[in-house]
Amino acid sequence: MSDVTQSSGETGKAAGGSLVGTLAAVAILTAVAAGGGWFLGGYISGTEQVPDQAMSDAAPKKKQEAKPLGEVVALKPILTNLGVPSTTWIRLESALVAKPGEEIAPEMAMNISDDFMAFLRGVNLMQLQGATGLAYLRADLEERARMRSEGKVERVFISSLVVE
Incomplete structure (x- = not known):
């Protein structure tokens, strides 16, 4: 019986x-990680700080570089079914932004809207899923609008898109 108490006493000391x-290893590793994070944070952010005077001088330059928007023409909502599956409907509300100094005639806007509808009738539902699908849709619509307007359209804004 003394063997049992002796072996359990040694186990308690080892534990x-x-x-x-x-705990000592965790404390040392924590200190190393904190020091490394502090060093890398300082290295990444750079050692030179921009003075307040220089920042205030740089701010007006950014405002001067902003390009003005051209004329914005809202298109009538487009309601059509998709190509695949054909039972899925899509409603698109969009607007065209002309290049500065250019005008978009109502007939041209109507032709662009008809082209958008024809394009949407051939779209697969899988192409519209996710943020990248929406970005690709906008890029495709912008490309079609530029071709139809002979380069007068700069951007296409999608104000609402509903797929049912």
Whole structure:
């Protein structure tokens, strides 16, 4: 019976010793990680700080560089079914932004809208899923609008898109 108490006493000392060692290792690794993070944060952000005077001088230059928008022409909502599956309907509300100094005639806007409808009738539902699908749709619509307007359209804004 004394063998049992003796072996359990040694196990208690070993467990206590390994706990202190583990806590010391965790404390050292935490200090190393914090120091490394502080060093890398300073390295990434750069050592030179821009003075407030220089920042205030740079701000007006950014405002002067902004390009003005051209004429914005809202298109009538487009309601049509998709190509695949044909039972899925889509409603698109969009607007055309002309290049500065250019005008978009109502007939041209109507032709662009008809082209958008023809394009949407051939779209697969899988092409519209996710943020990239929406970005690709806008890029495709912009390309079609530029071709139809002979380069007068700069951007296409999608104000609403509902797929049912």
